Amino acid sequence: MNGPEILVGFAPELGVFVPQERRGGPTRAVTDGASTLGHVVESLGVPLTEVGALVVDGREVAAGHIPAAGESVRVCAVRRPQPVPGAPLRFLLDVHLGTLARRLRLLGVDAAYESTDIGDPALAARSAAERRVLLSRDRGLLRRRELWAGAYVYSDRPEEQLRDVLGRFAPRLRPWTRCTACNGTLRAATKEEVADVLEGGTRGTYDVFAQCGECSRVYWRGAHHDRLEAIVAGAMEEFGGAQALA
Known part of the structure; x- marks a missing residue:
């Protein structure tokens, strides 16, 4: 210049x-x-x-x-919380933010995630087509003009990333309602409905189940539940009163 x-x-x-x-x-x-x-x-x-x-x-x-x-x-x-007008508040995360995607889904936030590197043009195009806020630590990706909306994730630590996104966008939290694997919606399921995918020990120990309506994955309060419950409790205590602005 x-x-x-x-x-x-x-x-x-x-x-x-x-x-x-x-x-x-x-x-x-x-x-x-x-x-x-x-x-x-x-x-x-x-x-x-x-x-x-x-x-x-x-x-x-x-x-x-x-x-x-x-x-x-x-x-x-940008001011926080940041309004995202014109569409339900939904996110798209790039290949490097898998843990953040799973934690957002754990809290019931609509968080699509690309588990493979599909390239910046395809990510930006999906953001525009589905009207999703693209979350990334790639500054070049966030400069692409075809993006519908985007946000830089400032930390490389998942717990700080989660607080950053929840504080910036104030999404409505509905814990335990989304599949952490595929982002589908969970429904309550009886033991009989899911018995064919359960191992013997699980069938004998647990009685409460949920199943994803998209990928059919089954969930129950297993060995990792206490750790997940701590993540949910912390997020709900700090951000549970916030209402989505979009």
Whole structure:
């Protein structure tokens, strides 16, 4: 770029995306005189999925604003909880977020997940076709224009990832209603209905079962239930009162 020079300042929450020298006060950036402010912000490292208001000389502008020489720009982070208008709140997670997908499903959140790397164009296209918020730690993927909506997952630790997503989007939580394997809806099932897929010890020990209406997987309160119950209890205590905004 070799055109008008502007001043750009980023909210502290966006510091993870920008070089150290841009994390303090406003710093100078040179534009090409034709690119939009949204393009300039992304060229400086910040995906627009993470940007809230863009404030130029004290007034809020759209991402399509063309910067002029001498303008002072403040790039704000998205507000939380973040509304997602126009569709039921549903998610799509990339291949690297399998544990997060299973934990969201455990809480009854609609979370589609690609267990194989289908490529960025296909993921973005699915987000648009199904109107799902794409969750990813891939900044390049979140810059794709065909995305319907997206969000960067800031941590690489599943427990922190879950808190990040629940705090940002405030989805309605309905624990134990989704299949953690395929995202299908669970229904109550009698022992007789699922007896043919149970091992002898399970048949003799447990009486309460649920079955997925999509993949037919059977669930019961087995050896890992206490660990899962702790995840559910923690999420419900912190986020259970939140209502989905979409």
